[in-house]
Amino acid sequence: MIFVPRKEFTHKIENVSRRGLLKGLGIGGGLVVMARLMPSGALAADMHEKYDTGATGMPHGTVNDPHVFIAIAPNGTVTIVAARAEMGTGAARTSLPMIIAEELDADWSRVKIVQGPGDEPRYGNQDTDGSRSVRHFLQPMRQCGAAMRLMLEMAAAKHWGVDVSQVHASNHEIVNAANGKKLGYGDVAAAASAMPMPAVDKLTFKDPANYRYIGKGNVSIVDLHDITVGKAHYGGDHRLPGQVFAVIARPPVTGGKLVSFDATEAKKVPGVIKVMEAQGWQPPGTKFAPLGGVAVIAKSTGAAIKGRDALKIVWDDGPNKDFDSVAYRTQLEDAVKAPGEVVRNEGDVDAAFKSAAKVVTRDYYTAAFVHTPMEPPVALAHVAGGKAEIWAPVQSPWGTREDIAKLLDLPVDKVRVNTMLLGGGFGRKSKCDYAQEAALLSKALGVPVQVQWTREDDVRHSFNHGENAQRIEAAVDANNKVVGWRHRSAAPSILSTFKKGVDHQFAIEVSMGLVDVPFAIPNIRCETGAAVAHSRIGWFRSVRNIPHGFAIQSFVAEMAHELGKDPKDMLLELIGPPRIVDPRTQIAKDMFWDYGEPWDSYPIDAGRLRGVAELAAEKAGWGKTLPPGHGMGIAAHRSFVTYVATVVQVAVDDKGNITVPQVDYAIDCGFHVNPERIMSQCEGGSVMGMTLAKYSAITFKNGRVQQGNFDDYQMLRINESPKVTNVHIVPATYDVHASGVGEPPIPPFAPALCNAIFAATGKRVRNLPIADQLKT
Amino acid sequence: MITLRVNGQEHTTSADPSLPLLWFLRDELNLTGTKFGCGEALCGACTVHIDGEAVRSCGIVLSDVSGKSVVTIEGLDAHGDHPVQKAWRAVNVPQCGYCQAGQIMQASALLAKNPKPSDSEIDEAMSGNICRCGCYQRIHTAVRLAATGV
Ligand code: FES
Numbered sequence: 027m028i029f030v031p032r033k034e035f036t037h038k039i040e041n042v043s044r045r046g047l048l049k050g051l052g053i054g055g056g057l058v059v060m061a062r063l064m065p066s067g068a069l070a071a072d073m074h075e076k077y078d079t080g081a082t083g084m085p086h087g088t089v090n091d092p093h094v095f096i097a098i099a100p101n102g103t104v105t106i107v108a109a110r111a112e113m114g115t116g117a118a119r120t121s122l123p124m125i126i127a128e129e130l131d132a133d134w135s136r137v138k139i140v141q142g143p144g145d146e147p148r149y150g151n152q153d154t155d156g157s158r159s160v161r162h163f164l165q166p167m168r169q170c171g172a173a174m175r176l177m178l179e180m181a182a183a184k185h186w187g188v189d190v191s192q193v194h195a196s197n198h199e200i201v202n203a204a205n206g207k208k209l210g211y212g213d214v215a216a217a218a219s220a221m222p223m224p225a226v227d228k229l230t231f232k233d234p235a236n237y238r239y240i241g242k243g244n245v246s247i248v249d250l251h252d253i254t255v256g257k258a259h260y261g262g263d264h265r266l267p268g269q270v271f272a273v274i275a276r277p278p279v280t281g282g283k284l285v286s287f288d289a290t291e292a293k294k295v296p297g298v299i300k301v302m303e304a305q306g307w308q309p310p311g312t313k314f315a316p317l318g319g320v321a322v323i324a325k326s327t328g329a330a331i332k333g334r335d336a337l338k339i340v341w342d343d344g345p346n347k348d349f350d351s352v353a354y355r356t357q358l359e360d361a362v363k364a365p366g367e368v369v370r371n372e373g374d375v376d377a378a379f380k381s382a383a384k385v386v387t388r389d390y391y392t393a394a395f396v397h398t399p400m401e402p403p404v405a406l407a408h409v410a411g412g413k414a415e416i417w418a419p420v421q422s423p424w425g426t427r428e429d430i431a432k433l434l435d436l437p438v439d440k441v442r443v444n445t446m447l448l449g450g451g452f453g454r455k456s457k458c459d460y461a462q463e464a465a466l467l468s469k470a471l472g473v474p475v476q477v478q479w480t481r482e483d484d485v486r487h488s489f490n491h492g493e494n495a496q497r498i499e500a501a502v503d504a505n506n507k508v509v510g511w512r513h514r515s516a517a518p519s520i521l522s523t524f525k526k527g528v529d530h531q532f533a534i535e536v537s538m539g540l541v542d543v544p545f546a547i548p549n550i551r552c553e554t555g556a557a558v559a560h561s562r563i564g565w566f567r568s569v570r571n572i573p574h575g576f577a578i579q580s581f582v583a584e585m586a587h588e589l590g591k592d593p594k595d596m597l598l599e600l601i602g603p604p605r606i607v608d609p610r611t612q613i614a615k616d617m618f619w620d621y622g623e624p625w626d627s628y629p630i631d632a633g634r635l636r637g638v639a640e641l642a643a644e645k646a647g648w649g650k651t652l653p654p655g656h657g658m659g660i661a662a663h664r665s666f667v668t669y670v671a672t673v674v675q676v677a678v679d680d681k682g683n684i685t686v687p688q689v690d691y692a693i694d695c696g697f698h699v700n701p702e703r704i705m706s707q708c709e710g711g712s713v714m715g716m717t718l719a720k721y722s723a724i725t726f727k728n729g730r731v732q733q734g735n736f737d738d739y740q741m742l743r744i745n746e747s748p749k750v751t752n753v754h755i756v757p758a759t760y761d762v763h764a765s766g767v768g769e770p771p772i773p774p775f776a777p778a779l780c781n782a783i784f785a786a787t788g789k790r791v792r793n794l795p796i797a798d799q800l801k802t
Numbered sequence: 803m804i805t806l807r808v809n810g811q812e813h814t815t816s817a818d819p820s821l822p823l824l825w826f827l828r829d830e831l832n833l834t835g836t837k838f839g840c841g842e843a844l845c846g847a848c849t850v851h852i853d854g855e856a857v858r859s860c861g862i863v864l865s866d867v868s869g870k871s872v873v874t875i876e877g878l879d880a881h882g883d884h885p886v887q888k889a890w891r892a893v894n895v896p897q898c899g900y901c902q903a904g905q906i907m908q909a910s911a912l913l914a915k916n917p918k919p920s921d922s923e924i925d926e927a928m929s930g931n932i933c934r935c936g937c938y939q940r941i942h943t944a945v946r947l948a949a950t951g952v
Pocket residue numbers: 837838839840841842843844845846847848849858859860861
């Protein structure tokens with residue numbers, strides 16, 4: 027979901043290294059690669075207005091060179107490279123290649139996708155995170171496709187001896203307007219390779235009226251067939267001759283380390299080959315380094331697990347040995363009762379509260395939780411002969427490559443990282459500790475080693491979404507208007523994973539729903555409370571937007587109740603009239619982050635937030651009479667520069683069991699490529715949102731995570747899932763800049779659900795998960 | 803020595819009789835279509851058919867399947883065109899896809915026994931299979947489609 031602070035932020039799209047000589051895509055064989063070197067910045071022109079994105083601030087920016095991404099074989103097969111990681115959104119392997127195919131005017135049924143390895147200097151940024159794939163790569167992928175189309179046209183024109191203006195590429199053919207003759211893309215592929223690069227102003231883009239794929243939702247994900255027949259290859263599915271299988275017993279307390287172990291019984295387990303110490307590092311501040319412990323190497327993962335169960339280990343639990351979630355909660359809740367570090371200050375908040383006719387104060391708490399992608403972390407490594415090769419489901423293949431190179435003290439060009447399909451990521455697989463573990467073991471043993479995390483490993487040794495205590499206070503004047511807003515948030519920071527001594531949230535966290543609150547209130551103050559991390563803290567799909575969105579959108583409905591207003595009307599009143607909300611001058615220095623985007627391309631637009639709230643309400647039938655025991659709740663939240671509103675209808679029975687007959691999502695993510703996958707992301711957001719609201723909590727006692735598997739860390743199942751999730755996508759033209767989709771469906775779900783529960787029962791849930799708070 | 807059939811082929815193995823079937827399939831036979839999700843029969847990712855019944859392969863050991871016939875996702879249909887597989891594609895069910903082999907094996911076992919399940923029978927039968935990506939609405943639609951053609 028985010029970023030990793032890196033120093034190479036100075037890379038620009040223009041600085042991307044160009045290769046003087048093309049040697050093919052470097053992946054499959056037998057491809058004819060087209061054309062030659064492209065001069066720097068050659069593809070800047072755009073018949074649609076070009077706009078800046080945060081891509082230029084990402085390591086290695088973007089690449090718009092068609093030679094890097096497209097190859098056309100003599101038989102016309104177009105091969106497109108997917109360079110980013112595919113974890114289920116469809117963006118990496120379907121939507122981005124679709125953009126190329128659209129502008130190339132290729133026939134999608136003749137397009138093949140190959141996965142590129144970790145190589146950012148070649149492909150541009152590959153850190154698949156932060157809902158950035160389409161947002162950052164829409165423009166360069168269009169440019170790639172359009173440039174390749176023009177080169178094909180130039181080659182055909184030369185073949186016929188006519189001016190290029192006389193030929194026209196359409197659906198895998200080039201047509202000669204003078205005589206109607208046609209050439210296939212494959213026929214001119216080789217000739218096109220001799221063409222000079224098109225001049226900048228020669229590039230044209232398709233009229234959206236002629237789109238065949240973009241915006242249509244008529245393309246299935248490219249791996250669909252393989253998935254249904256068991257042939258899709260995920261992280262643990264690659265096999266090498268001589269490979270062995272490993273699991274690791276890690277320190278049960280974060281910051282602990284190994285004292286000694288007795289492997290006598292473990293070695294007796296059939297199939298166990300070896301038991302050895304695994305090197306580790308103690309957080310905080312250790313980034314994605316392995317935790318270390320004891321590794322059991324075996325002929326199968328099953329044997330390794332059995333061997334691990336038989337180990338006797340003595341640990342030094344270290345400084346977090348007494349960490350306890352109950353006491354920690356009190357600490358965080360105390361922190362938000364007192365003034366904290368001011369991160370936004372607008373107007374005169376103290377005066378507003380002093381002169382208020384009424385002050386409303388509410389406290390919210392959300393537990394820690396973890397990602398549990400269906401595929402637990404897993405990686406295969408082969409380190410030998412001064413080289414390392416990794417096969418792993420990683421969100422950041424290049425980041426993994428750099429980390430492995432550093433870990434093994436190898437030059438980065440001696441490391442190859444093959445990006446496998448991810449069986450879910452959600453931010454967990456942005457952290458490549460599992461690949462590092464496999465690399466260390468393979469180096470020690472000299473054979474390929476696959477490290478498999480069990481589900482218990484995943485639940486207990488993750489990079490947690492941290493606990494969050496919040497207090498929101500509103501000052502209301504004599505006219506029932508909210509005139510003052512004070513919001514405090516205390517949570518352990520992600521930054522603690524990258525450095526020591528961190529005790530407050532940093533810019534990226536406070537800009538996820540705290541300081542960017544888009545309300546039309548004249549006096550606003552936001553503060554953070556102190557919180558020190560006692561476990562590894564990471565980012566989870568939509569990150570701090572989850573707790574901040576929960577507190578704010580619950581509070582809006584609470585204010586509606588206090589002031590006798592309809593919750594939707596209250597929400598619209600607080601959002602205020604359509605306008606650009608610019609809080610930047612009110613926010614503390616270096617504390618604002620607009621998801622890495624340039625403000626002018628992606629300002630905070632209150633009109634769009636209103637728009638989704640109104641659309642979701644209308645589609646859900648807001649205000650209609652519901653059966654007894656039913657209620658409707660609404661929430662709207664901007665995250666990853668996308669606007670989402672959710673209306674949940676809930677039914678609560680007399681035992682406190684909740685069912686959700688209908689959910690309506692309205693999403694405004696600007697210009698969109700693949701509406702079918704936007705729908706699937708919202709449908710999935712509905713399920714994940716309800717899992718978070720209903721169940722998600724990991725708790726610590728004596729420094730140890732108390733949960734381990736899906737019996738005590740529960741996931742929503744089909745029989746308790748929302749029955750129907752309707753998705754309404756706000757139509758948009760290209761000038762409404764494409765924004766994120768993967769994460770934004772999550773934040774509004776829990777508050778919409780809890781607001782619905784209040785409407786149904788009069789019970790207000792201020793602590794997540796709901797667990798059995800409603801049980802009678 | 804244990805002998806069993808997997809996807810119609812007979813295998814005799816000297817592997818540890820207490821090894822869960824899942825790991826025999828994945829690590830010995832390289833049939834990686836069957837997935838590991840929990841190891842405790844809690845998620846359904848590892849579902850296979852044993853003599854026609856949907857079984858969690860993580861929760862059954864080799865000695866228990868001696869002489870039995872195991873079908874994995876790779877062997878469900880020679881052309882990958884089992885009605886459930888076709889329905890899954892028609893509805894575009896998967897997101898990441900990792901849980902889907904287990905979902906398909908569970909759904910196909912359900913329909914073999916109960917060709918026209920009710921909505922609640924579908925939910926009941928599929929409730930042991932977790933999908934973290936949250937494809938449940940489409941899973942339900944696809945099972946119904948495979949059963950009824952609509
Ligand atoms: S892996 Fe067997 S049920 Fe989860």
